[in-house]
Amino acid sequence: DAKTTQPTSMDCAEGRAANLPCNHSTISGNEYVYWYRQIHSQGPQYIIHGLKNNETNEMASLIITEDRKSSTLILPHATLRDTAVYYCIVRVSWYNNNDMRFGAGTRLTVKP
């Protein structure tokens, strides 16, 4: 799986958009980009995934650059409950690789 690089920590004001970047310059054509978050010691929560098109769901938007070497997770109106560690993971289909490798992630702190 391609390696990912994320900032160690970020702050965001409550009500503002939180933009979390992720670099995955060695991503290959069949690797998806997944985002998860972990609030304190809870189980990681799936947020969104994409292959090459931008994606949006009720939680967030995922913007993937045209060359697919980086992506940005956008939380449009951050709340205090969005304070968590956010993980960006790139992964091929389970037929080729079977484990999801979590790095250190970005610790997002939403401030009042």
Add this chain to the structure above:
Amino acid sequence: DSGVTQTPKHLITATGQRVTLRCSPRSGDLSVYWYQQSLDQGLQFLIQYYNGEERAKGNILERFSAQQFPDLHSELNLSSLELGDSALYFCASSANTPGLAGGSQETQYFGPGTRLLVL
């Protein structure tokens, strides 16, 4: 609520003992994964089962073993426990429907975890 359940939530035991952690995947999901998260450590993949068969192994110790039953629930057995085995243990499941591929099939949904404390 991810739909994945894990029991027990907390477990306190002594060194040298053996424990069993249980995971029920989301309805219809065929794959179950086990992860370990030690204090201030990242999530480490331990093992994956698909439809009852072991599919992949990660950093799983020989003292640890797992299985997936016909009803697709899974158990992680930890034996000869050491202080360093104290951690959060998470289970995840994904669909992996035969004949289908793609991101949604691979998406793993995690349970709330079991916190193991070895004294």
